[in-house]
Amino acid sequence: MSDENKALEIKALQLALEARDADALSEVAEKLHPADIALLYEDLNEEEREFLSSSLGTKTFSDVIPELPDTLIEETLERFTTAEQSDILDRTSDDDRADMLQDVSDEARQRYLSLLEPDDEEVTRSLMRYGEETAGGRMTTQIGRVHIDMNVKQAIEELRSIQEDTKTLSRIFVVNDQGTLMGKVRLRDLAFNKWDTMITDIMEEEAHTVLATADQEEASQMMSKYDMLLLPVVNEQNHLLGVITFDDAMEILEEESTEDIEKMSGISGEQSEESYLNTATMLQFKRRSPWLISLAMLALVSGYVLTNFEALLQALPILFLFQPMVVAAGGNTGGQAATMVVRAISLGEIGKNSKRAVLAKETMLGLLLGLALGLTMYAFCIIILPMLPMFGPSEFNGIGYHELGFAVAIAIIVQLTTATTAGALLPIAARAIKLDPAIVASPCIAALVDISGMLIYFSTAKALLGL
Amino acid sequence: MSDENKALEIKALQLALEARDADALSEVAEKLHPADIALLYEDLNEEEREFLSSSLGTKTFSDVIPELPDTLIEETLERFTTAEQSDILDRTSDDDRADMLQDVSDEARQRYLSLLEPDDEEVTRSLMRYGEETAGGRMTTQIGRVHIDMNVKQAIEELRSIQEDTKTLSRIFVVNDQGTLMGKVRLRDLAFNKWDTMITDIMEEEAHTVLATADQEEASQMMSKYDMLLLPVVNEQNHLLGVITFDDAMEILEEESTEDIEKMSGISGEQSEESYLNTATMLQFKRRSPWLISLAMLALVSGYVLTNFEALLQALPILFLFQPMVVAAGGNTGGQAATMVVRAISLGEIGKNSKRAVLAKETMLGLLLGLALGLTMYAFCIIILPMLPMFGPSEFNGIGYHELGFAVAIAIIVQLTTATTAGALLPIAARAIKLDPAIVASPCIAALVDISGMLIYFSTAKALLGL
CATH class of the missing domain: 1.10.357.20 (SLC41 divalent cation transporters, integral membrane domain)
Incomplete structure (x- = not known):
């Protein structure tokens, strides 16, 4: 979509909103990226926000909420019923969910955690243990992971079963029984090789990893320097915990540059995630x-x-x-x-x-x-x-x-x-x-x-x- | 590789260099990322640079040269014979090659262009027509591209034949007879679907594209905002020309931030690509x-x-x-x-x-x-x-x-x-x-x-x- 087309769509969304036309709203929202809807939502008044969230529903808002500034997360989630909140949290990726829950009040956090499936709750709690600005706090655990003893056919079957929940499969990580990171394969190596090829024959060494406790800036600098799509996050024993994806790296780079620029002008404190005019x-x-x-x-x-x-x-x-x-x-x-x-x-x-x-x-x-x-x-x-x-x-x-x-x-x-x-x-x-x-x-x-x-x-x- | 291990490898490379031990040098260089070798190379004196380039040869240097600052490209290429130069240019990806040739003298540019295969020469000349800071100047043309009438089997065969030359296959673009961008498929959609599935059944619309003449900053901001791995670059007729990859987007974001910071302190002119101490x-x-x-x-x-x-x-x-x-x-x-x-x-x-x-x-x-x-x-x-x-x-x-x-x-x-x-x-x-x-x-x-x-x-x- 060109820039002008996008501007037209955003205009159409605003018109549908002013006309309080829920059907037109849903139709236009389909064509927009959640980041655009989030930007628009920030600028709305209370009543318009309510109408937008009820018209677009949980499916769209599960993508929009992670794009909102920290300070709007809780009030937006609270527009939904408990069942809807549960649906939104279920649809959100584990790293986004952990980020969101770190930005709400203690009371809300406990309530939202209790809405999760036991598995999701455990993953979310473990991600929240890392500081928000560490590699562990930024990683996603929903990654392609295969066992070192598999062949290509077994690996593809393994991945097929998890593909719906996985953000990226461009790099698939190879682990042993203990969960130690042994290497990586590219999806294309699986797609273009014979089914009985062993993973050990096509896997490559992973040259760069980062500790979960490392600063997020270290991770993003490494990814930028080495042109990495995914950076594996490990613990002291080199067990694979998750990955940082390229889009997180870009976000970290922008945040850190803005922080540097502001500090150089004597502007103190944490940078607000809200856009300048909404702060x-x-x-x-x-x-x-x-x-x-x-x-x-x-x-x-x-x-x-x-x-x-x-x-x-x-x-x-x-x-x-x-x-x-x-x-x-x-x-x-x-x-x-x-x-x-x-x-x-x-x-x-x-x-x-x-x-x-x-x-x-x-x-x-x-x-x-x-x-x-x-x-x-x-x-x-x-x-x-x-x-x-x-x-x-x-x-x-x-x-x-x-x-x-x-x-x-x-x-x-x-x-x-x-x-x-x-x-x-x-x-x-x-x-x-x-x-x-x-x-x-x-x-x-x-x-x-x-x-x-x-x-x-x-x-x-x-x-x-x-x- | 952990940070300490990497520091050890770099130290080992320096020692091998001081000892003028070509074998040890090649062995250590194998384990390092070209970006690390480029950083080290910048700090060497004339004689050490000569020894490093002759020891590591064209295969390693075809990866190292694109990582060097603009001002070192030509003098480094000139360390090699004409046959070696031809080999280096042949091994370099088309976008890196066009970037490199934009940074050398007119005389050298003509000479290097004449060393290329006719196909490569044409692509390189067409990329060089776009300004260095435009989307067209940044894009790579080595992308996964399939025809809209294909099925999964035909697509996989098409991609298998070009995979060696392609930087990324995570997104594969679908075009019609005229080369117009019709949509995209993910490699996983090919890997996990039946061979007779038609591309039209699994392809998605591409929501965002950028014109080849647009500023590189526009492209990187779009990729950062929409978390895009690849951004298709098109002409006015929406014909697919190439893509900008996530690693280019990260580089652009860093360059633009540095430029902003420097200008704010009254530092004028183009930012040097050399690191601070080497400027x-x-x-x-x-x-x-x-x-x-x-x-x-x-x-x-x-x-x-x-x-x-x-x-x-x-x-x-x-x-x-x-x-x-x-x-x-x-x-x-x-x-x-x-x-x-x-x-x-x-x-x-x-x-x-x-x-x-x-x-x-x-x-x-x-x-x-x-x-x-x-x-x-x-x-x-x-x-x-x-x-x-x-x-x-x-x-x-x-x-x-x-x-x-x-x-x-x-x-x-x-x-x-x-x-x-x-x-x-x-x-x-x-x-x-x-x-x-x-x-x-x-x-x-x-x-x-x-x-x-x-x-x-x-x-x-x-x-x-x-x-």
Whole structure:
């Protein structure tokens, strides 16, 4: 379906909803992906949500609910009767079901668990034991799994019996009596081989696995690096517990990028799963205000530094002209350095032994950038500044353009070299003491570099201009 | 293989390389993923690269070269003889081959194309016609494709004959005589159905396709949203041209996130495919200096504003204390707003009709954050400031703590409300005039808000304190 067709279908769904036409609604919903219905549902008011859920019923909503933001799961399930809830939970895949139940209240969780078949309940409880952001918490247990002693015919029969409940059969995992992961076969190896071929003859070694307790980010990075469709999740004894599928890996990659970006802008706390416009304003306020107020306190220190150089500024008012620039340029280069280093850490590019190389590289870059900007500003002081009529002799107090340009350039070089080095050092230091590198990036560095920038600028001017 | 085992294998490869032991090298390389070998290769010197490529040969390097950064493709291919180059290009999948040939010099491209079989040459040339960042430029044409009139047996025979050349068979696409995409079947539907079942009886409609000329980001967002393993790429007539695979989608998602993050920090230009530490310092310099110098020029305007309020600062030196804070807080909230909006635009969450809602939301947030910080600073002025011995009566010039606190608080509320609104408005405005929203984010907003912050702060103080 093309994008325009999809837009038309969504429009048709909205019209059917406004007309309260249940039949048209079901017909259009058939053609849409559950993710599209979920997005629409988020934007509806109470009464429209009720009408949509009762018109589309449990079959459609068992696919829609896993696509909804965490905060809407319980209220949506509660629109259905107990029998319907049981049907929805039964239709949901085990990993989605465990995710959903982790997002509802304790009371609801117990109630929903009691609605499950004993087998499903056991699997769900075991998945819920892993943290939501671990490989175990993300895996599905509904996978293709055959015994190492089987031949192709036995394997196909085994898989045929479970195929309805299985998310993907592209890779089929081979286990022994103990459930230890022995290797994998592709479905095509079964489809295109003779029925008496033994699994051991066509199976391949599985080169990559992840522990159930590992961070989900480790799993998604591995899948992205090695182009993996499925990543087997194992315990310490290498028993096969489940797999992480490629679609979960994509979701994790997007979540982690968004989290990094937000932290770099001083937005704290867990990222909301709701889309931006549906996130409550107060929730946004709570995520943004703590850093804002802490950084403001730090900025008062900059102000204090400024008050200490009051006499210098009175003696040489032209120094005002360059002060915001020296400070901001440090914040910018420090922020750039921090961004490059944080992203390289996130992508797993900076090993434990390359810290020194990173620092050397950024110090060199800071020096080069300082030289470039310093020269630019020196040129500004000797060429442009004399042509500007608004700055008269009273601002200069006898200091020449060359002297001023020299002092400004030196201050810039010192400020940019230290700020860039600090921008690289802070994320690395944060990681060493097990803090999140993204947290200490841009805004925090900008605040620190504000302070150092004032000190560097005024001290340099004082010393070089003999004031 | 666990992480520790992999680290051991990589260490073993390094040792074999240092010992110049070709046999050991080949043996260890067998166990490693080409992506790991590529990462190691990047870090080697000229002589080591030569030894590694000659020891591992064309079979291994046909997998390693597509994993290398763009800038290393040609020099690596040139380590091999013409016959070996031909062998490497023959072994590479068509999409990887087209990508590789787009990254080499014109002369080399013509030479490599002439080494290909006529069929491969035609496919490669047709793939290279699409831009590197379009769906067409990313797709593979080596897909499972069956005719709509076939039955299961015929389909399996068709696929058996092409399976060696096909990246994935998880989804098999059904076409008619004209090559129009009619639907899809899963390999499991072939494997588990009777041989005389007609394809038309088991095929499903393909709900999502992408035009070959569409941006790669559109394709990856669709695949992520709808959990798609393969996305069919079609032309305007809905003829099936190829597919984008899940691993390409993951790569695109990572590239686009990195690009966004870098742009938000004022790092311009195309992102390098080389890992951070291997990117040349001068390349980094070129990407960081343009914004740095432009923003510094803008910061001189802040300095000019400051010089205009020189008399005010002399009359009331305590105003220095709060100036960096008012300015920085505006930069922080403006940056936060820009980040949230840029990310929401990237994730496709902000439609054309929701601009007003975004602005209303951010203006409200700016006001709330302004009230919170304004109150905090008012409290600071009336409670903490009187207790600080370093600020004597000469700094206050007869102004009371309450009056000062009130003026500072009002300035903060005005600054944060306008800065937050500007932070949301700028990316939306940039998109409306077809500029990249990420470019105008944090650093640019910080520079603008610096200027407005000075004006707001000093004008408010002047007016309210009657100076």
